Amino acid sequence: MKKFITSKHLLCFLLFPSLLFTLSISGDTLTQGQYITDGKTLISSGGNFALGFFSPTNSKSRYVGIWYNTISVQTVVWVANREKPILTGNGTLTISGNGSLIISDDNSTIYWSTPGVSAGNPIAQLLDTGNFVVREEWNSATEIYEWQSFDYPTDALLPGMKLGWNLTSGLNRYLTGWTSPSDPFPGPYFMGIHTNGDPQVILQTTKSWLWRGGNWDGVRFTGIPEMKTYSAFNFTFVDNEEEMYYMYHILDDSIISRLIVNYDGTTQRLVWLNESSMWNVFWFAPKDPCDKVSPCGPFGVCNPNDSPMCECLQGFDPESPTNWAMRDQSDGCVRLTPLDCRNGTDGFITVSMTKLPDTSNATVNMSMTLDECRTLCLSNCSCTAYASADIAGNETGCVIWTTELTDLRLYTYGGQSLYVRLAAADLIKSQGHKQGVVAVVVSVLLGTLLIIVIGFCILMKKKKKKKRRAEERSLSYLCTIWIQSWLQPMTSPQKNKLGEGGFGPVYKGTLAEGQDIAVKRLSKTSAQGIDEFKNEVLLIAKLQHRNLVRLLGFCIQGDERMLVYEYMPNKSLDAFLFDKVKGASLDWSTRYSIIMGIARGLLYLHEDSRFRIIHRDLKASNILLDKKMTPKISDFGMARIFGGDETEVNTRKVVGTYGYMAPEYAMDGIFSVKSDVFSFGVLVLEIISGQKNRGVYYSESHLNLLGHAWSLWKEENCMELVDESIGQEFPMAEIFRCIKVGLLCVQERPEDRPTMSSVVLMLGSENALLPNPKRPGFIAARGSFDLDSLTNQESFTMNAMTITVVDGR
Structure with missing residues (x-):
């Protein structure tokens, strides 16, 4: 019997292909209640990408992935459940009511999911960029996504x-x-x-x-x-x-x-x-072989077009000549002549068309010119090389290396110039005969010029000597008058008393020519004695920096000891900082300027002066302010000079002020430049907050300032630390950077703290990269121990070590 195709059958036949099409294509969006089964796909609106289930070549495992929809070879660019494939059963991708994407099978086993989101009506959408996103259904106009695959490549x-x-x-x-x-x-x-x-x-x-x-x-x-x-x-x-x-x-x-x-x-x-x-x-x-990481070792240069491919930088020789001859250059090279930072004779060679060395430990300052970068490198005894940070247009920015140069290679085109620091002897060796002739001519000219300069200097020296004798007579006369005043009890010096610290009282005086001065008189009951007096005279007389107080002279007569300084009309920083009325006059611009000035002064002491000097008693009362509020570090009675090869010293006599002492110094008597860095960090946090670290506690946890700052940092509320007297308008990014630098400086482990050269760079550059700080040292009160109960001269013993707490002005 013949079967006839009715209109009803014909309609079903015509609709069937469209039903198949609907099963395989479901647009670009997945909404709640919908699901993508194995064999079904999402297609982005422009047709660029598809999302669905797939199996890799020679595999039966099923994954949800994204691939190009417009090319003939299936190329997967993203996989959701890459760590847990579906091995049996039928897979399904759904979006839950809380916006979580879920891959499961028909046994309800979950193979992959995303966190829930805060959207009220979430949907998932495959964008034409290949990004699979979860967003609010109504919010299609902006690129604000609750979750996106681009975040998880x-x-x-x-x-x-x-x-x-x-x-x-x-x-x-x-x-x-x-x-x-x-x-x-x-x-x-x-x-x-x-x-x-x-x-x-x-x-x-x-x-x-x-x-x-x-x-x-x-x-x-x-x-x-x-x-x-x-x-x-x-x-x-x-x-x-x-x-x-x-x-x-x-x-x-x-x-x-x-x-x-x-x-x-x-x-x-x-x-x-x-x-x-x-x-x-x-x-x-x-x-190529030079693309391997550091095949030529420290200070070695890799050139794939040379044989052998490794050579040492100019001024360096192989660390192991035997290994080098056997083509094992991984030990790298060593410097022929040590750098001579103190005499300023070092220079630079230019290595062109390079892949710059590993910058993991480099420091960046985007605000500097290349010439300023060179100057900064020369001023840092640890600096080994520098380069431009940005070669777009004129070379700007500054990258500085203070460690070994590793993974350095040359290119035949492109690349960048690297400026490597060498001692003068190694620079001279590279000049050759031509430069030697030029040197002779220059020497003759310099010799002639030197004769002229010497004659001029002799003349000027005579004038200065005459002036200095007049000043000395003035100082000598003043000292005599003042000492006689104390030996013959008078009330006049008391009228000019400025304050009193661990050394003794400080008075204001005036030289015969009208110059105001400050005179410190060593008290007979002071914890600081003749050794500290001599130390301060010897040290500060050899230091010249705009952020260090200037010593004009000293007086010794019998038991009397006096130091004569330039007068600071605004007295010390603590007089402003911890006084709510005076503190209001310290706006953020002034505080930031004070922080930078102290940092530059410390950098000079640690790295740029003739000696490496550790202050050991840096605190707010030892920062004096001139009439322009320029900070000047004072009180060098506790300071110590480090030898050229010394990095830290152990002492049995710990002196200084609690609240500013680094843990390793207070507990073990070990001090270094990092001890001063710790004190500087405390000072920075005090300047920002207007609160003392010592003897002031916050919250029921009895946290001191360091603990309070650390707690706020972890809670991401560090702006609560800012002194209310600064006002409501201030540069948040700059203050945030200063707080972060302060916390970096007070980290418990000395090796975690930055050097002052790094501190100056971090404070002065908006683009400097700052690591996240670790836990500070001494962040909470210890039991019922009252730090304020210590007098200016108390001593006690800890771990068989004497600690003398000296509290200045």
Whole structure:
């Protein structure tokens, strides 16, 4: 019997293909109550990308992923459940009422999920960029997402994706290669942004770096010089307080490109070729032996076009000549002649077309010129090299290395200039015969000029000697008058008394020519004796800096000892800082200027003066203020000179002021430049808060200022530390940076604290990268011990060590 096709059957037949089409395509959005089953996909609005279930080559495991929808070869760029594939059963992707994406099977086993979100009516959408996002249903006009796949990349970086950090949330976006072409499980190789020092892109395993892309120089990463030639791409590197990331965009919409980390430990930029229907390798790394991390060791230079490929920088020789001859150059090179920081004879050689050395421990200041960078490097005895931080346009910014130079290589094109510091002897050796002839001519000219200068100096010396004798007579006369006043009890000196500290009383006086001075008289009951008096005279007489108080003279007669200083009309910092009325006159600009001035003064003491000097009693009362509120460090009675090879000293007599003492000094008697750094950090926090660290406690936990500041920092409420007398209008970013520097300086372990050269850079640069501080030392009160109960001269014993607490003005 024949079967006839009725109109009803025909209608079903015509509708059937459309039903099949509906099962395989469900637009670009997944809403609550909907789900994507295995075999069903989301397609982005422009058709660029698809999302659904897939199996890798030679695998039956099922994953949810995103792939290109417009090319003939399925290329997956993101995998959701890469760590837990579906092996049996049918998979489903859904979005829950709280916005959580869930991959499960028909047995309700969950293979992958995302956290819930705060959106009231969340939906999931596949964007035409390849980004899979969760957002409010009504909020389609802005790029505000509750969750996005771009924040959790797998092995591929697409245009518009960020490689790097959200510094506010701590989110790190990095690429991780597959285990194999058939297994997307995270493999051992990953690439991301290394944040220490000057940030750089790194390809690595959990144990070691494989390739270093270098730091960003304003145009490209210094380890990828060819980036400058990529006319079809726009590269961006963002580095601020909130984010630190690398991103690229493609200027031609017809180009399809992605950056990947492979399962074999290489990174590649791939471009799709429509004509041949294949991915073409546009760029890759590592590509030659010099791309390995530091194959030539410290101060070695790698050149892949040379044989052997390693050589030492000028002024350096192989650390192990035997190993070097056997082509094992990993030990690197050592300096021929030590640097001579004190006499200022060091100079620089220029190494052109380089991949800059590892910048993990480098310091960056974007506000400096290259000439200022050179000057700063010469002023820092630890500086080994410098370079421009930004080569876009005129070279600007400053990158400084204070450690060994590692992973340095040369390019045949591109690259950047590096300025390596050498001793004068090694600079002279490189000049050759021509420079020698020039040197002779210059020497003759200099000799002639020297004769003229010497004659002029002799004349000026006579004039200065005459003037100095007049001043000495004036000082001598003054000292005689003052000493006689004390020996023959008079009331006149008491009228001019300015204050009193651990040394003794301080009086105001006037020289015969009308210059105001301050006179400190050593008290017979003072904890400081003749040794401290001599120490201060010998030390401060040899120091000249605008942020150090100037010693004009001293007097000794019988038992009387007096020091004569330039007069500071605004007295000491503590007189303003801890007085609510006077504190109101210290606006933030003045406080910041005081912080910077103290920092520069300490830097001079630690690194730039003829001697390395540890103050040991830095505190608010020992910071004097001139009429312009310029800070000047005073009271050098406790100071110590370090030898050239000394880094720390152990003493059985600990002197100073509690609240400012570093833990290792107060407890173990060990002091170093880092002891002063600790005191400076306390001082910074006191200047910001207007509160004392010693004897002032906050909250029921009995936290001192350091503990209070640390607690606020951890709670991300550090702006509550700011003194109310500053007012409501102040630069939050600048104060935040100062608080962070203060906390870095008071870290418990000395090795964690920065040097003063780093402190000055961090304080003075808006773009300087600051590490996160660790727990401070001495952050809480110890039992019922009352720090304020100590008198100016009390001593006690701890661990068989005498501690003398001397409290100044």
